[in-house]
Amino acid sequence: MALSPLELRHLRMLAALRETGSVSRAAQMLCLTQSAVSHQLRALEEHYGAALFERKSSPPSFTPVGKRLLRLADTVAAELRATEAEIQQLVGAGAGQLRVAVECHTCFDWLMPAMDRLREHWPEVELDLVSGFHTEPLGLLRSDRAELVILHERPADTDVALHPLFRFEIRALLARGHALAARPWLEPADFAAETLITYPAPDDMIDVIRRVLRPAGVFPRRRDSELTVAIVQLVASRRGIAALPGWAVAGYVERGYVVERPIGPEGLFGELYAATLPAAATLPYVQDFITVIRETSFLTLPGIHLLGGADG
Numbered sequence: 053m054a055l056s057p058l059e060l061r062h063l064r065m066l067a068a069l070r071e072t073g074s075v076s077r078a079a080q081m082l083c084l085t086q087s088a089v090s091h092q093l094r095a096l097e098e099h100y101g102a103a104l105f106e107r108k109s110s111p112p113s114f115t116p117v118g119k120r121l122l123r124l125a126d127t128v129a130a131e132l133r134a135t136e137a138e139i140q141q142l143v144g145a146g147a148g149q150l151r152v153a154v155e156c157h158t159c160f161d162w163l164m165p166a167m168d169r170l171r172e173h174w175p176e177v178e179l180d181l182v183s184g185f186h187t188e189p190l191g192l193l194r195s196d197r198a199e200l201v202i203l204h205e206r207p208a209d210t211d212v213a214l215h216p217l218f219r220f221e222i223r224a225l226l227a228r229g230h231a232l233a234a235r236p237w238l239e240p241a242d243f244a245a246e247t248l249i250t251y252p253a254p255d256d257m258i259d260v261i262r263r264v265l266r267p268a269g270v271f272p273r274r275r276d277s278e279l280t281v282a283i284v285q286l287v288a289s290r291r292g293i294a295a296l297p298g299w300a301v302a303g304y305v306e307r308g309y310v311v312e313r314p315i316g317p318e319g320l321f322g323e324l325y326a327a328t329l330p331a332a333a334t335l336p337y338v339q340d341f342i343t344v345i346r347e348t349s350f351l352t353l354p355g356i357h358l359l360g361g362a363d364g
Contacts, residue, residue: 057099060132063125065092066104070122071351073111080358081350096121133173136336150337153182153189153198156324157251158280158300162353163202166345173344174337190327199332200341203325204257213333215326215342216359218349222259222320223312225287225294225301230311232293237314240268247292249283252276259322260295264315284310297322299353323359 068078075093079086097104104118114122150170154163167179182198190209192198206214224238232242243265255261265271275292277283283294284304295315305312314320326345332338350358 067125147176149178151198153201162349212327217324218356220356221298223298227290240270247273249292249294
């Protein structure tokens with residue numbers, strides 16, 4: 053048999069295809085083009101002389117050859133994680149602390165699964181959340197009160213290492229039968245006579261106010277609530293309308309508790325980033341945490357799009 057072209061990247065590609073259910077989503081998860089993933093698949097299939105999965109099935113139905121390669125991928129991934137963790141222990145880099153501070157209330161929906169996976173990968177790392185609301189989260193890095201912060205926009209500061217996470221749409225939430233539900237999208241003026249139900253945060257931290265309503269000179273009444281489910285219930289009870297990440301309310305919309313509409317004809321989109329000091333960005337467990345956040349979010353949050361790789 054000819055020399056095998058099989059590499060670690062091929063195994064990761066096959067695992068991503070299984071996890072995401074499509075070539076296009078696997079490509080996005082791996083930060084590759086769809087054509088690059090297709091090329092890798094073709095190269096393996098040509099080498100083995102067999103298809104790896106059924107092209108017309110959704111999600112992909114793997115052939116016996118594809119299933120065997122997936123078993124190898126799982127074995128190699130587990131061995132690789134264990135080996136890297138052992139090596140880091142040997143060189144004294146497998147322990148440390150990772151204090152995480154968040155700006156957004158909805159972050160906990162995807163942050164908790166990522167933290168659980170990090171504990172599995174790095175049991176010697178002391179993992180903690182920095183509690184409370186922080187108007188200057190980057191100050192936590194500089195004052196040694198956190199190693200990583202989650203930001204809702206790209207900062208202007210150049211002394212931090214920025215790790216792009218994902219982009220998502222912010223949708224307007226309305227009660228079923230609300231007059232505005234007949235609109236294809238909501239304009240700033242549509243909020244004027246409504247009560248805007250938000251998380252308890254300053255105006256500058258709420259995208260719909262900062263980027264849509266305030267520039268248009270619209271200042272609706274506000275009502276705050278700490279919990280997403282409470283905001284949804286207030287909207288459903290016609291106490292007001294809200295603007296929340298689509299992935300955070302998708303389940304409520306699917307069950308018919310509320311309806312959603314775009315904000316503006318092009319929609320309103322938000323982005324999330326992680327930031328660390330440059331020195332912390334080189335720590336293996338911090339790098340792994342960023343990867344885990346991106347992977348778990350992409351696989352569990354509907355409608356998100358991963359942003360490009362880290363930049364310093």
